[in-house]
Amino acid sequence: MTNRDYLDQILAELEAISTLDEFQRVVRDLSNAIEVDHVDFLWVDAEGKNFYFGTHSEDWAKRYRDPAFVRLDPIVTGCYQRFHPVDWKRLDWSSKSARTFWSEAHAYGVGNQGYSIPVRGPNGQFALFSINHQCEDAVWDSFIAAHSRELILLAHFLNRKALEFEPDRSPDQRLPLSPREVDTLTLLAVGYSRAQVAETLSISEHTLRVYIEGARFKLGAINTTHAIARATSSGLIIV
Amino acid sequence: MTNRDYLDQILAELEAISTLDEFQRVVRDLSNAIEVDHVDFLWVDAEGKNFYFGTHSEDWAKRYRDPAFVRLDPIVTGCYQRFHPVDWKRLDWSSKSARTFWSEAHAYGVGNQGYSIPVRGPNGQFALFSINHQCEDAVWDSFIAAHSRELILLAHFLNRKALEFEPDRSPDQRLPLSPREVDTLTLLAVGYSRAQVAETLSISEHTLRVYIEGARFKLGAINTTHAIARATSSGLIIV
DNA sequence: TGATACCTCCCCAGAAATGGGGAGGTATAT
DNA sequence: ATATACCTCCCCATTTCTGGGGAGGTATCA
Known part of the structure; x- marks a missing residue:
């Protein structure tokens, strides 16, 4: 992500995608491009069905495919009603269930720093693009400051692409x-x-x-x- | 818009805005930055109230502040249910009312080429950022191809900013x-x-x-x- | 430990919505 | 010019919703 042309290349690659497998592959490759430990992409369609993948473990991913489970995640609930991208540090971690969730996530290999970008579709579709990393606050903050725009654009394009896989309700x-x-x-x-x-x-x-x-x-x-x-x-x- | 740093500057300027007047000014300045005849920004909040400004004439703008009128615009209705940015040429202009609307728009100084980007907020808020220009198809198409990403990002930031002016319904x-x-x-x-x-x-x-x-x-x-x-x-x- | 919120159960009467069927006038589009 | 869709009006029986009031057990948070 150091080079801006790299973003153009990723977006072009994303545009060209036509199958879910390719989509998954591109999303996973993003962790190298962005140079973070993990990326993931959650997408909730107009019917409330979930769609999730990324570089996290398959065990963790499996849980996200359960709509009921997803609503327990403070990151998801914290972003669902919001519009701005959110640094995970800023979310409300005070409740017991939130802290339980967090420590569980750690056990699955989720790093301490995270940043999530919500985007929405015309019928209430909801996409959440997140990056996750293990590092110190200062490093992370400057990283986010430098790349938030690219990340927003990425979230936007990922959501657009995901919408193409939805059954047509035009x-x-x-x-x-x-x-x-x-x-x-x-x-x-x-x-x-x-x-x-x-x-x-x-x-x-x-x-x-x-x-x-x-x-x-x-x-x-x-x-x-x-x-x-x-x-x-x-x-x-x-x- | 030829220089990409210019976009960064605009976005930074946008972030710093705190009043609607400043917001209007920045939006209007965009027509110079992007180098098109007109830009406008329509925003429909969660209650359905409209919010509109841009470089078009005040007479035209006035009509957009009426929620009932807005729903007559084929550009708005065409984008309302969609997600992708839309070139106005691609919309359905076959109905009589649409053509009436179009010729009326011309009378108000709206140019022949247009491109609109819909973005949405968490509670059904709807933003439509449009650019408008008078030129030939080929020129316009290559212009859009070159700048669509910048425009998307702009639409995203404009919407985010507009949300800040909404009464809090968190x-x-x-x-x-x-x-x-x-x-x-x-x-x-x-x-x-x-x-x-x-x-x-x-x-x-x-x-x-x-x-x-x-x-x-x-x-x-x-x-x-x-x-x-x-x-x-x-x-x-x-x- | 106490407050708070949640889940569960029950009665009755009045108000509102639903289902089905029929019909004439006016625009607009092909 | 004809079809199509839209707007408007009417009856009756049945089903469904609403308002008001009362109460006990459980989990969670401070």
Whole structure:
């Protein structure tokens, strides 16, 4: 990573990838390119399924493929609601479970320094690109200061690539909601009852039902709650 | 943008910003740095409120501050569900409303070439960084090929900065949902009725109600639908 | 050890949502 | 010009959700 052209080469290599195996290989090679002990890449798709690999041991990786386990990791939970890249030192390690997790990670060979970059996709997909190393704070801090931009770009490209492996849920393949259907769902999503929505939109409640049912059908939802969940999580309505 | 150190300088400048005015100024200066006719930055926060500025005319900008208007722009709608940066030429301009929009944009001084980069925040925040220019296709294509990485990084940093101006909705300030509450909401979000959820979780429907009400309270939601909308859009549950 | 939060169970009545079926008027696109 | 999608209105019976109130056992954190 000392030479910037090296980054260009990695990104070009990443663009060219077409299989998951190649993807894994490129990610693993990153630890040499970046010159850190470990890198890993966690990706949670729109359905909540996990996808993980890196240079850590296979035992450790296996645990990350369990969605329930992942949510125990303070690093993941710490980054999930955030946007900025995070140095692991800055996370909250005060709780007992967090410290347990940390010592367990150590046992699996995870080093003392880490830096994670969260990136997100359009339907709530979540990618976390992390680098991990064993060294002193000062060394690490200056390393991060020097390379954070390259790392961000890498995280961005890794996420983009991961998205290509997701089954297609593009908007073109969905029936688009009509304006009234969007209005209806939007108001329902902010807690209005059907009567209130009908009044707000100045239409009869009967008419309203037509929209709700239309939206349910288009979204493949079996009830209103389901429709709201689908519409919000796919960005069709904004709450 | 010919010199890469220039990018570093811009990013450093961006980091140091603390007011919206400075932010606007830096964004506008980008058109010189990147050497294009126009740049603009649209940002939709977690509540759906818009935030827009750039080098386009104030009249044009005014329209973008209306959330309803923004959703008419084929560029915005085209990027909203996507992840990759998009060249405007590749968008769907076939519909009449899209063409109307385009000719109107021209009347406001928008050039023929454009490139937009969508980036997202943890709670569904959406940023769209666009550059716009008047030139021939070949010139534009090679320009984009040369600079797409810098532009992506810029979009990323602009979004990060914009998030700093958002009122704090960090997870720390929210009451966390209990595991059972998450289970409950998750199953409701996939369309289960209360009876089905109770059966799935092997608890009584009465108990289930306690969780639903607990979750509603914590999310500040006035009914279940509202709670689902909040939970999905803030990533507390994954659908 | 005490506070706090979590999980679990129960009743009842009123309010709201759902399912199914039918129909006319208006834009817009091909 | 014709098809397609959208917007609007209406009834009835059944299922589902909501509001309010009460209570005991367990884990965790300070």
